[in-house]
Amino acid sequence: MVIDTRGTENRKSCSECRCDQFNLPDNFFNVSVDINGKPLSPDYKGGIFCCHDNFQCKLRKGFEAPRRNLALRYKVTWVDWDQQQIPVRFYILDSTDRVKTIGSQIIHDCQAEYTIPENNGDDLFHVQKANIPMDKGGYLIYGTAHMHSGVVNASLYRQDGKTLCTSTPRYGTGKEAGNEEGYAVGMSVCYPKPDSIKINDGEIVTVESRYKNEFLTGAMGHMYIYLADRLPHTT
Incomplete structure (x- = not known):
């Protein structure tokens, strides 16, 4: 998960995925479900369900930031298997x-x-x-x-x-x-x-x-x- 906190009204609340800090769709609570597939409660204050793809934290009025293309890079290494390797x-x-x-x-x-x-x-x-x-x-x-x-x-x-x-x-x-x-x-x-x-x-x-x-x-x-x-x- 990557959260862009540049120019946010409240960086800490944004990083906690507080629902009131995100520009959620008007019908968000009508169409969203929880981890068990049940309708998400309107009392849900924040967490993973308010951090969906393309959701954005509320920004300070007048704030504009340049768009950036970001990527995650990682390395995978391995060794040849032998009887000394224990799973x-x-x-x-x-x-x-x-x-x-x-x-x-x-x-x-x-x-x-x-x-x-x-x-x-x-x-x-x-x-x-x-x-x-x-x-x-x-x-x-x-x-x-x-x-x-x-x-x-x-x-x-x-x-x-x-x-x-x-x-x-x-x-x-x-x-x-x-x-x-x-x-x-x-x-x-x-x-x-x-x-x-x-x-x-x-x-x-x-x-x-x-x-x-x-x-x-x-x-x-x-x-x-x-x-x-x-x-x-x-x-």
């Missing part, structure tokens, strides 16, 4: 996941994002968490979080309450790309010792995302982890 399974765990069980079947109902409401009490932090059963466990190789500005941290706990990974933000201090002042420009990464943490099959882990307790739309609390079924042979 991993990649999980995205969501702190909004409302897990249900029907018999032995586990149903995940991730909302992808959430809103931290105004007037939410006097607590310093807003905490969102989900308890998620891991159908298939493994050795924890890597962990990090995807969060937005306002984040304090995100943590993954095992069933006995032990912390498996805590990911903390790095906030920008300058004006250059990748170091924009006031924005969360990165999250720390966990690299446990390869044989130190094993999540068991069926174990219930807890994902917890923590933000400053202030009005925020489009908040996300995703923990990315890699699990391996086995470890490399050591000599």
Whole structure:
């Protein structure tokens, strides 16, 4: 997602995809649906659904900026496969996941994002968490979080309450790309010792995302982890 904040009335609100900061079509709430395919509530304050392609933040009166053609560039590298290469399974765990069980079947109902409401009490932090059963466990190789500005941290706990990974933000201090002042420009990464943490099959882990307790739309609390079924042979 790329959001052009040049000349916006409120850059912070625009980057949070606040609906009242975008030039939405007049019939937006009549034709838009939520993540479950149901009509989007008129009470929806902001998030991914107000950041559709070609939607634009409201601009300051009289502001004009030159058009620019932008592109994203990335590199893909690989190595030749051999028996020393051990595959991993990649999980995205969501702190909004409302897990249900029907018999032995586990149903995940991730909302992808959430809103931290105004007037939410006097607590310093807003905490969102989900308890998620891991159908298939493994050795924890890597962990990090995807969060937005306002984040304090995100943590993954095992069933006995032990912390498996805590990911903390790095906030920008300058004006250059990748170091924009006031924005969360990165999250720390966990690299446990390869044989130190094993999540068991069926174990219930807890994902917890923590933000400053202030009005925020489009908040996300995703923990990315890699699990391996086995470890490399050591000599």
